Structures are given as structure tokens and as C-alpha cells.
Amino acid sequence: MNLHTDKRYEEGLQSLKELILKMGEVVEEMIALAMKSLVDRNSNLVQEVIQRDPEVNDLEIAIDDRCLELLALHQPAASDLRFITIGLKISKDLERIGDLSVNIVENALEINKEPALKPYIDLPKMASKSQTMVKDSLDAFVKRDILQAERVCKVDDEVDDLNDRIFGELVAIMKKDPESISRSTRLISIAKHLERIADHATNIAEEIIFMVKGKDIRHGKISFEE
Amino acid sequence: MNLHTDKRYEEGLQSLKELILKMGEVVEEMIALAMKSLVDRNSNLVQEVIQRDPEVNDLEIAIDDRCLELLALHQPAASDLRFITIGLKISKDLERIGDLSVNIVENALEINKEPALKPYIDLPKMASKSQTMVKDSLDAFVKRDILQAERVCKVDDEVDDLNDRIFGELVAIMKKDPESISRSTRLISIAKHLERIADHATNIAEEIIFMVKGKDIRHGKISFEE
Numbered sequence: 001m002n003l004h005t006d007k008r009y010e011e012g013l014q015s016l017k018e019l020i021l022k023m024g025e026v027v028e029e030m031i032a033l034a035m036k037s038l039v040d041r042n043s044n045l046v047q048e049v050i051q052r053d054p055e056v057n058d059l060e061i062a063i064d065d066r067c068l069e070l071l072a073l074h075q076p077a078a079s080d081l082r083f084i085t086i087g088l089k090i091s092k093d094l095e096r097i098g099d100l101s102v103n104i105v106e107n108a109l110e111i112n113k114e115p116a117l118k119p120y121i122d123l124p125k126m127a128s129k130s131q132t133m134v135k136d137s138l139d140a141f142v143k144r145d146i147l148q149a150e151r152v153c154k155v156d157d158e159v160d161d162l163n164d165r166i167f168g169e170l171v172a173i174m175k176k177d178p179e180s181i182s183r184s185t186r187l188i189s190i191a192k193h194l195e196r197i198a199d200h201a202t203n204i205a206e207e208i209i210f211m212v213k214g215k216d217i218r219h220g221k222i223s224f225e226e
Numbered sequence: 227m228n229l230h231t232d233k234r235y236e237e238g239l240q241s242l243k244e245l246i247l248k249m250g251e252v253v254e255e256m257i258a259l260a261m262k263s264l265v266d267r268n269s270n271l272v273q274e275v276i277q278r279d280p281e282v283n284d285l286e287i288a289i290d291d292r293c294l295e296l297l298a299l300h301q302p303a304a305s306d307l308r309f310i311t312i313g314l315k316i317s318k319d320l321e322r323i324g325d326l327s328v329n330i331v332e333n334a335l336e337i338n339k340e341p342a343l344k345p346y347i348d349l350p351k352m353a354s355k356s357q358t359m360v361k362d363s364l365d366a367f368v369k370r371d372i373l374q375a376e377r378v379c380k381v382d383d384e385v386d387d388l389n390d391r392i393f394g395e396l397v398a399i400m401k402k403d404p405e406s407i408s409r410s411t412r413l414i415s416i417a418k419h420l421e422r423i424a425d426h427a428t429n430i431a432e433e434i435i436f437m438v439k440g441k442d443i444r445h446g447k448i449s450f451e452e
Contacts, residue, residue: 068307075301081294088314092429167411174400174407181400181407185393185414192418203318 009074016066016087017142023059023094024138026052028131030101031197035127038108038190039120046105056098063091086207090141093200097134100193100200107186107193117183121169126162126194129155133201140205146212152205159198166191235300242292242313243368249285249320250364252278254357256327257423261353264334264416265346272331282324289317312433316367319426323360326419326426333412333419343409347395352388352420355381359427366431372438378431385424392417 030052037045067087070076076084111117133152140148170184170191256278263271293313296302302310337343359378366374396410396417 064311068304068311071297071311072304072307078294078298081298085290085294085297085311085314088311089318092315092318171408171411174411175404178401178404182397185397185400185411188411188414189418192415 006074009070009076012066012070012074013080013083016063016070016084019059019063019066020087020090020094021138021142023056023063023091024134026056026059027094027097027101028134030056030098031104031127031131031134034101034104034108035124037105038111039124041112041116043109043112046109049101049105053098053102056095060091060095064088067091082211086141086211089207090138090204093203094134097197097200100197104190104193107190111183111186114183117180117187118173120187121166122162123166123187123191123194126159126166126191129159129162130194130198130201133159133198133205137201137204137208140208144208144212146209149205149208149212153202153209156198156202159195163191163195232300235296235302238292238296238300239306239309242289242296242310245285245289245292246313246316246320247364247368249282249289249317250360252282252285253320253323253327254360256282256324257330257353257357257360260327260330260334261350263331264337265350267338267342269335269338272335275327275331279324279328282321286317286321290314293317308437312367312437315433316364316430319429320360323423323426326423330416330419333416337409337412340409343406343413344399346413347392348388349392349413349417349420352385352392352417355385355388356420356424356427359385359424359431363427363430363434366434370434370438372435375431375434375438379428379435382424382428385421389417389421 030049033045033049033052037043037049067084070084071081133155136148137152139145140152167188170188174181174184256275259271259275259278263269263275293310296310297307359381362374363378365371366378393414396414400407400410
């Protein structure tokens with residue numbers, strides 16, 4: 001197996017990690033701003049979230065280009081190959097998380113036009129968990145930390161439970177107060193978007209587990225470390 | 227640039243395409259069965275959809291393995307490199323479409339427990355459009371047909387419009403008949419799932435457009451054809 005001591009190759013890998021962490025930071029910020037626009041009823045933040053989306057798309061393209069370049073110029077060995085191809089999958093998960101944050105503010109914008117509903121139940125908690133899962137899954141990726149990846153997968157169950165509970169509570173609210181139907185339905189959508197953000201973080205974590213376990217079996221050790 | 231006349235390499239690429247088309251067929255069938263379980267109020271079909279999901283997951287892994295093998299053993303040139311890495315992205319889109327079909331039957335199962343609501347408005351139309359988009363996007367991929375990929379992107383706007391219309395109609399139904407709130411909310415979720423299936427088909431189509439246009443610019447011609 002090649003050892004890839006080539007400096008440009010190592011720099012390329014480093015830059016790939018940095019791009020992925022950067023993209024992670026941007027989408028985490030989008031989730032936080034989107035929830036702030038809802039909780040603070042601040043529709044000015046809506047445009048701020050939407051304006052970040054092209055940056056996310058550009059980062060996806062930059063990551064994919066970097067991956068293709070690493071694959072084309074350096075013919076990486078099996079372990080790095082998997083790392084780089086997971087980079088391609090992660091860029092896609094993060095791009096979707098950006099889109100979902102935009103979907104959240106689109107709903108928040110409509111909700112904010114009507115009178116305030118009661119406090120948003122467990123939505124902020126759900127958002128905070130999902131956001132942390134994104135951060136932790138990317139940390140697990142760059143550190144190849146399988147335990148952290150497994151923790152992310154466990155939190156996903158909590159997020160799913162919160163989503164089910166929020167769904168039930170909002171259906172009950174609608175039944176009591178049909179005036180709240182549009183807003184409640186949109187809050188259900190927001191919960192669903194958060195649940196999907198958590199799913200994407202779980203996807204990332206699962207890829208990491210597969211990457212590390214797959215490699216452990218085939219090669220006995222990890223050849224690429226920070 | 228290598229010409230890759232190697233027979234094993236060509237066979238590997240051919241097998242990659244076949245796996246992707248196979249995975250496409252399975253998820254298209256899942257969408258169709260999921261909608262049938264809703265429209266025919268046939269909860270026996272629910273298990274049939276859920277049982278296909280492990281097959282989808284296996285196909286995703288098989289496709290990824292085939293991509294990694296092609297990348298590792300054959301060091302493909304730029305144009306094939308992009309084709310193969312798009313294969314990795316498509317496997318993920320298709321896997322999500324399988325999951326979304328499972329989400330649809332989970333909702334259908336709950337809806338079928340209650341009395342029938344009025345006919346399901348434009349949901350079957352939306353499902354049929356989304357399903358065709360999946361098929362057409364994969365055809366565009368194996369044929370590298372940019373015009374077909376562009377047509378898929380256009381149909382996505384129609385699906386988005388249907389989703390907006392269905393949302394409005396179901397909110398109106400809930401306001402008139404609070405008894406329908408649980409079922410209507412679940413129908414809104416199903417519409418959302420279908421809209422996301424169409425989004426995944428659009429993702430695939432956009433990747434193809436980028437693949438072909440990107441390559442046209444860089445290489446002036448396509449080196450890999452069926």
C-alpha cells in the first residue's frame with residue numbers, strides 16, 4: 001500500500017477536512033438563526049438564513065472538487081479512498097441541512113405573520129440537539145472517533161421521540177383551537193425538518209462507523225490520522 | 227489520459243450502471259406500493275414496502291463498494307471519475323427515497339385506521355410525477371442525456387406547486403372539520419415526502435447536468451459512453 005508521504009497530498013487532505021468543518025459551521029449557524037427567527041419572532045433573520053445558502057452550495061462544490069482532485073492526482077489507497085468518498089457524501093448531507101434550515105425559516109416567516117401561539121413546546125430543545133449532532137458527527141469524522149459517532153446515533157432516538165411528542169401535542173392544540181391550524185401545521189413541518197437534520201447527522205455518523213469498522217477488518221489499522 | 231480499454235474495468239462500469247438501475251426499480255416500486263396502500267386503504271401493503279428497505283440498503287452498499295473498487299483498481303480518468311463519484315451520490319439519493327417511501331406507508335397505516343377522508347386530492351398525481359422523475363433521472367444518468375435531466379428539473383416545479391396546493395386544501399379541510407385533523411396532518415406529511423422524493427430525483431438530474439457540462443468545458447467531449 002502506498003504511504004502517500006507526498007506533501008501536496010497531505011495538504012489536500014487537510015484542506016478537505018477544513019472545508020468540511022467550515023461547511024459544518026455555516027449550516028450549524030443557519031439552524032441556530034432559523035430557530036431564533038421563530039422563537040424571537042424576528043423575520044429579519046429569515047433573509048440572513050436564505051443568504052447563507054449560496055455559500056453552502058459553493059462549499060459543496062469546493063469539497064467535491066477537492067475530493068475529485070485527490071482521487072485523480074494521488075490514487076489514494078483503500079483507507080484514504082474511503083475517507084475521501086465519505087467526504088463526497090458528507091458534503092451532500094450538509095447541503096441538505098442548509099436547505100432544511102431554509103425550509104424552517106420559510107415556515108417561521110408565515111408563522112410570524114399571525115399572533116403568537118403558546119411557547120414552542122420542545123422545538124428549541126429539538127433544534128439544539130440536532131445542531132449538536134451535526135457538530136459532533138463532523139468532529140467524529142475528522143478525528144475518526146467511532147465512540148463519538150455512536151453517541152450521535154443514540155441522540156437520534158431522542159430527537160425522534162421529541163418529534164413524535166411534538167406532533168401529538170400540536171394535533172391536540174389544533175383540535176382545541178382550529179384557529180391555530182395553519183400555524184400548528186407549520187410547526188409540525190419545522191419539527192419534521194429538525195428530525196431530518198438529525199437524520200443527516202446520523203447518516204454522517206453511520207458512514208464513519210462503517211469507514212472505521214470496515215477498515216479495521218480489512219487492514220487491521222488506520223493509516224490516516226490527523 | 228488513459229483510455230481504459232481494460233475489459234474488467236468496462237465490466238465494472240457496466241455493473242455499476244446495472245446496480246443503480248436495479249436500485250431505482252426497487253424504490254420506484256416502493257413509492258407505487260406505498261401510494262397503493264393509501265389509496266386502496268390496504269394496510270397489507272405496508273409490510274411489503276417495509277420489507278423492501280433492507281434490499282435498498284444492501285444495494286446502496288453494493289454500489290458504494292463497486293465505486294470504491296473502480297476507483298481503487300483502475301484509477302479512472304477525469305470524466306469517468308466524475309461518473310463514478312456521482313454513482314456514490316445517487317446511491318444515497320435512492321436510499322433516502324426508499325426511506326421516504328417507508329415514511330409514507332407509516333402515515334398511510336395510521337390514516338387507514340380512521341374512516342376514509344374525501345378522495346386524496348392531487349396526491350396520486352404528485353406520486354406519479356415523482357416516481358417518473360426518479361426513473362427519468364436514472365435514465366438520464368446512464369445515457370448521459372442532459373436534455374432529459376433538464377426536463378426532470380422542470381417537472382420538479384410542478385411537484386412543488388402540487389405540494390403547495392395540497393397543503394392549502396388540507397388546511398381548509400381541517401378548519402371545516404376538526405375531526406379530520408390527524409388524518410389531514412398525515413396527508414400533508416405524505417405530500418411533503420413526495421415532494422422530497424422529487425427533490426432527490428432533481429438532485430440526481432442536477433449532478434448529471436454538472437457532470438456533462440463540466441466535462442464539456444474541460445475536455446470538449448465525453449470519453450465514456452454506453
